Amino acid sequence: PEQATEVPPLGFAVAQLAGVYILAENRDGLVVVDMHAAHERITYEKLKQSYADRDLVRQPLLVPETISVAESEANLVEHSGAALEQLGLVVDRSGPTTLTVREVPALLRNADVESLLRDVLADMSESGRSHRVDDASDDFLATMACHHSVRANRLLTIDEMNALLREMENTERADQCNHGRPTWTTITMSELDRLFLRGR
Numbered sequence: 001p002e003q004a005t006e007v008p009p010l011g012f013a014v015a016q017l018a019g020v021y022i023l024a025e026n027r028d029g030l031v032v033v034d035m036h037a038a039h040e041r042i043t044y045e046k047l048k049q050s051y052a053d054r055d056l057v058r059q060p061l062l063v064p065e066t067i068s069v070a071e072s073e074a075n076l077v078e079h080s081g082a083a084l085e086q087l088g089l090v091v092d093r094s095g096p097t098t099l100t101v102r103e104v105p106a107l108l109r110n111a112d113v114e115s116l117l118r119d120v121l122a123d124m125s126e127s128g129r130s131h132r133v134d135d136a137s138d139d140f141l142a143t144m145a146c147h148h149s150v151r152a153n154r155l156l157t158i159d160e161m162n163a164l165l166r167e168m169e170n171t172e173r174a175d176q177c178n179h180g181r182p183t184w185t186t187i188t189m190s191e192l193d194r195l196f197l198r199g200r
Contacts, residue, residue, distance in 0.1 A: 009169055010184065013161035019153035022161045029192060033184040035156070035164060036149050037177035042167050044145035044178050046107055047088075051137055056088040058103040065101045065113045066094065073121050074099060080124060087140055091117065111147040119143045142178040 010033070011026030022033040050056040069077075077084065078093045088105030101113050108116065123143050150156070156164070168174040168183070177183055193199055 008166065010165040013158050013165060016156055016161065019155065022156070022164065024161070024165060026186070028186055029188040029190075031184055031186050033165065033168070034177070034181070035161075036151060037181055038164060038168050038174065038183040040145050040149040040177050041174050041183055042164075042171045043107060043148045044142055045171050045173070047105065047141045047145055048138070050105075050107075051087070051141060056086075057106040058088050058090060059106040059109040060090075060103045061101060061113070067099045067101065067114050067117060069097055069099055069118075069121070071097050073125075076121060076124060083124070084120070087120065087137070087144065089117065089120065105144065108144060108148045111144075116144060116147045119147070145178060 007027050009026065011024040011031050013022055013024045015023045016035075017023055017032075020034065020036070022031075022035050022038075024031040024033065047056070074093050074095075074097055077091050077099055081091065084091050088103070088108070089101065090103035092100045092102065094100040099117070101117055104111065104113060104116065120140055120143055123140055127139065150164075175183055
């Protein structure tokens, strides 16, 4: 007889619901995963580890992106270039109200560069810690991770869903996103049976 397949903790993907949730089956029942929240946590932990190891790999942009900003934001970049580089962003002031992004963290190479930079600058302005990146690095990295994460309504293949589930199983604190929301829940077979009044 065939040997039973070992079922991983988050099970195997069976479907995607509303472009937002992965539905998987494990030994206990149905696992429902918020794919954006889960991917955000995975990306955040990878960025955090690379940052801690001082090994945040940067990806040069084939075409540097020029962005119009307020003069105060351009001043912030001019005074915080080294801090931004620690986060994997190479940005130059190219005019009184113009910035040029030349490199981004390799993990975020597909992110919307302008939106990413604006959010990181907003975080730096709010925290007032633009010269002390280490003090606020978790906040900055969480903002950056959000930009890379799988967006709602992106259809994933079963293989992609299973790959995400396996990565979650190997990621620290994968049960919560960076904002503290749960990334997954299980609905046990007994809970499903109660819903359908089975066994009465």
